[in-house]
Amino acid sequence: MILFLTVVSGIAWTVVYVAAIRSGFRDRTYAIPAAALALNFAWEAIYASHSAATRLSVQGVINIVWALADVAILYTFFRFGRAELPAWVTRQLFVSWAVLLGATAFAVQLLFVTEFGWEVAPRYSAFLQNLLMSGLFIAMFVARGGPRGQSLLIANAKWIGTLAPTIAFGWYGHSPLILGVGALCSIFDLAYIGLMWRAGTGAAFAGVARS
Template sequence: MDIYLILSGTSGICWTIVYIECIRLGFKQKTYAMPFWALALNIAWETIHSILGYRENGLSIQVIFNTIWFLFDVLILLTYFKFGYKHFTNFLPKKIFLVWSLIVLVFSYCIQYIFVHEYGLVKGASYSAFLQNLIMSVLFIEMFIQRRSDQGQNLTIAISKFIGTLAPSILFGIVGINEFGGPNFFLLVTGILIATFDLIYIALLLNNRQNKIS
């Protein structure tokens, strides 16, 4: 089997697990399980690249995953608006919470469009995906610290995110694709940074689990 399909498929399956688990935990624990800025950037990325990707390449494996992820992110977004305000009640009125959330969503669509406009479809998608993934890694750690618990978080999400990003990091940063003319140093380094923060997050969750047991 082609290495591109193996790595793309691995990434797609792992990220699908992340989204499903975020939905499950969100409704079960009445919270949201993905940091909101990361969620907003994700849903904007998936909207734009599902549509433009289909126009450019037809029904490719990436377009299929993008569309599935968009539908899952809609459900995660629902958990955010349904349960998320309780995490902001101490310092933010509900109307401001809703207005701010909508502003973040609009800004996220603008940011994703800028990447496509400046770098083209494939490069724009790759650069923005890796950067927002790095932001997500940092925000997961911040969410764990702010909540002072693993509410809405677990090792399934953390490990699946780690593997789901490691695969494209290898694909773009080491194997290389034609659109980049071979391995891309920027994506490789960004992938290493993401993996580092993901491993820190996994370690925090493992330590938290150990503390619960002891």
């Protein structure tokens, strides 16, 4: 069951990343909130490298796929992200902020490893940054005034991709922390799905009204 849930999570999150790349190029923006993108890339780069250097597991292969997908999402962030900020933010300032954000993300992930070790750290850090991401997706929807650069597919796949390891490591792994944080992620993810669904149906109704 753990292996099955791991594969489900891997497929769902891969769908998130592929859809995010497509949405980013389609709408000329980035589809993953900046702080979450930095933490995700740091997490996947660190644990993919560790897995490749030690014992390549199913999760390790998934981490490598995710890290490669993140490179494409990072490209959309650096290519289009400056346009999302106020005019006084120069290109140089934008890049400096992005580098600082990335360095901070790597530092946080490595501190988790130092504190909890290679076995437990990826689980704790992944669920905490997932909760942050769930809130940031809603914040991005509000800041952009709608679903630009986002999609209902991303919203649903993100929920499933987080729910599967919540069951695996929270329920079957007997971890109240993971189970609780994962449940909170689901609450925010379902709220985000509702926002995206409402935005989609609203656009459809508007199209019917115009015709």
